[in-house]
Amino acid sequence: MVTRGFWSVHVLSVGLAATLGFGLAGCGGSGGPAGAGGDGSPRTGGNLRLGLGVDPVCLDPQQSGIADAINIERSIVDSLTAQDPKTNAIVPWLATSWQVSPDAAGFTFHLRSGVTFSDGSALTATTVRDNFDAVVRAGGRAPLAASYLAGYRGTDVIDPLTARVRFGQPNAQFLQATSTVSLGLLSSATLARPLADRCVSGIIGSGPFVLDSYVPRQSVTVHRRAGYRWGPATARHTGDAYLDKITYSIIPDGGVRAGALRSGQVGGVTALPVQDTSQVRQAGLTVARKIIPGVVACLSVNPFVSRPAIDDSSVRRAVVKAVNRAEVVGTVLSDDYKVATSILSASTPGYADLGASLAYDPAGARKLLDAAGWTAGPDGIRRRGGQRLTLAVAWTTNGGPDQEVLELIQQQLRQVGIELTLRQFVTGQAFPAMQRGIGDYAWGAGAFRTDPDILRAKIVLPGPVVPPAPGSPADRLNAALARQAATVDDAQRRKVVDEAQRLAVDAGITVPVYEIPAVVGLAKDVRGFAFTASANLFLYDTWLGNG
Structure with a gap:
């Protein structure tokens, strides 16, 4: 283990990380699983309906920065690394290991073999290079992602599964940045599309869910991807996601959003209004909370x-x-x-x-x-x-x-x-x-x-x-x-x-x-919900108690 830049960097295989139990922390102000109904074996199936407070506007992770957009994108797009929400350790995801040069100007990533995007194309070192090059070309259209690549000099394809990212000066924050949605990896087909066309459709990732549709100011739907085998080391299970489908409904009015949760129209809501949290708790529903870093x-x-x-x-x-x-x-x-x-x-x-x-x-x-x-x-x-x-x-x-x-x-x-x-x-x-x-x-x-x-x-x-x-x-x-x-x-x-x-x-x-806390209201049958280290939704482990 090497210490660099406020977090512990674990260089180990994904399989070993899972064996050692890199899981999400407990709920109620931390990053971990929340849900009602006690323990039980996860069940596969069901459509989780979530009410979002804000329209995502753009679902391209390279261009977006709105919290609810990131909440959706995290289920579609994977990253090179993940960040443990309890320890802040950087742990494996699409990269099984990495090395950082002594001056933090070079980062070599060893990719997991067998990873594919939902269009069937393979993840390779060339894909990593093309994604980072695309962020730099986007410039002002990708302000957050581009800031993570400040001083970028290019990515060398050492072999099909090894990529070396180079900077013109030390970039102490870059390793943590590789765990963010903004630097999540997209397929070549997505990168080939004009930036303006990537906000509403065409986002193809390697994540556990696949984008079905986005109707601006109304809804986003995703479905479970079959054959997913490369979840992050922070996940609590391996293999396919449990949920069949997630439907995100855009409900800007906080009172209406909370009412939809209490009435059972949705299984969860983001940005639970301050005035409604006590009523939600009194109704026996779950309120998951994490102060946003x-x-x-x-x-x-x-x-x-x-x-x-x-x-x-x-x-x-x-x-x-x-x-x-x-x-x-x-x-x-x-x-x-x-x-x-x-x-x-x-x-x-x-x-x-x-x-x-x-x-x-x-x-x-x-x-x-x-x-x-x-x-x-x-x-x-x-x-x-x-x-x-x-x-x-x-x-x-x-x-x-x-x-x-x-x-x-x-x-x-x-x-x-x-x-x-x-x-x-x-x-x-x-x-x-x-x-x-x-x-x-x-x-x-x-x-x-x-x-x-x-x-x-x-x-x-x-x-x-x-x-x-x-x-x-x-x-x-x-x-x-x-x-x-x-x-x-x-x-x-x-x-x-x-x-x-x-x-x-x-x-x-x-x-x-x-x-600011991320405050999410959840129905009684929603289980295994968790926050990421950055307080975004992590729905890969989420399941419904009623099947």
């Missing part, structure tokens, strides 16, 4: 704008102090949520406790604004040089409690003289609006990943349009985020990640609010 729910500076108010560091730092996180969690949310004490959730490797810097301090916020020349107007909103202190936040409807949270933050900021306006967009429209200059902040309801490099991919920084001034906090944050990805030494990387978190908070570039 990665970036917490936060406000982050829009990189496409430069305006006097948001450019003023005193204003940004005042916002950090004026947000009462405990009130947000205690009033709008529930005990399933946690007050953020950094931009990373506490379960994320490399997390630094910045609770003192995030303490609620409205007096301190007023003091900063007074010193910066922002004085209260007749309606309590501050002004400077005739300009009203108004900030706008762009946010996307995702079926969660975001509107209620933002409305409370709006009230909290008004108490110190800051006006916050809310600009709501449907899924997929917020980022283009930000590029057009709408919003001083973006509201982000988290970003899933069990590696601190998620900061580099998800923190919104000045840069694309408004380059940060040399030596400014944003410039130093950019540098720190790039440096941590290239730092091989584990202890040194932790120091750089710590520095990045402090810069993001102290300069007000991000305003962490709360840690």
Whole structure:
């Protein structure tokens, strides 16, 4: 076993891993199996109906980043490695073993033989090369996947089952990235399709389920693949999946979604609303929960704008102090949520406790604004040089409690003289609006990943349009985020990640609010459900007690 980059790397065969019992952790805040009805032998068959809070928009794992899209894709697409949700260890999946060069700029993967995609084509080292090359070519169309391949120089096909991935500099986060859905492997037939055609159909993976159909804003259906024999080392069984079929229904309204679960119309729901969790529990149904590793729910500076108010560091730092996180969690949310004490959730490797810097301090916020020349107007909103202190936040409807949270933050900021306006967009429209200059902040309801490099991919920084001034906090944050990805030494990387978190908070570039749980409601007959390490759905081991 080698230790590299906040996780333990197990280099062993899939068969040995299964023998040693690399299983999913227990439920209720961890990654493991959940379900009602006690123990029993898994049964094959049945159609699991799941209600999703958000339309996936695009089912191509290279292009998508929406949680519910990833939840679907994980059942269709396999990855080179898996990550144990209890230990964060990187364990075998499509790769049975691997070697990492001392400088973490070269990664050699030995592929499992006999793996095929659902169209019958074989997994080879050439397939690995073509997938990674395709991500790089996609560029901005695959922002998350492309960030994992920063500095990519190519993949060498050593032999049909050995691929060596090369980078121009150390890439400490890459091994963990190979466990993500974003770098899941697609068939050559899928890669040959234009990117625009891969969102709704044509996604062919090697996973335990096969995509049947996707009707945007309505439903997605998948069916069990016969002959599947290469599940991840984290799985609790081998062979075919238990479920015959999974039907994902798009139910944006949280109350309707929870009602569908209680009435038995669906067997499970994602993003179970805060106000419905107690009723679901009282009905004897299962509530599975896991705090999402990665970036917490936060406000982050829009990189496409430069305006006097948001450019003023005193204003940004005042916002950090004026947000009462405990009130947000205690009033709008529930005990399933946690007050953020950094931009990373506490379960994320490399997390630094910045609770003192995030303490609620409205007096301190007023003091900063007074010193910066922002004085209260007749309606309590501050002004400077005739300009009203108004900030706008762009946010996307995702079926969660975001509107209620933002409305409370709006009230909290008004108490110190800051006006916050809310600009709501449907899924997929917020980022283009930000590029057009709408919003001083973006509201982000988290970003899933069990590696601190998620900061580099998800923190919104000045840069694309408004380059940060040399030596400014944003410039130093950019540098720190790039440096941590290239730092091989584990202890040194932790120091750089710590520095990045402090810069993001102290300069007000991000305003962490709360840690987000993945909360899933399940019917009594749904068993063997589990979360992945990144809090996505893992349905390979799931079965229905009623057959």
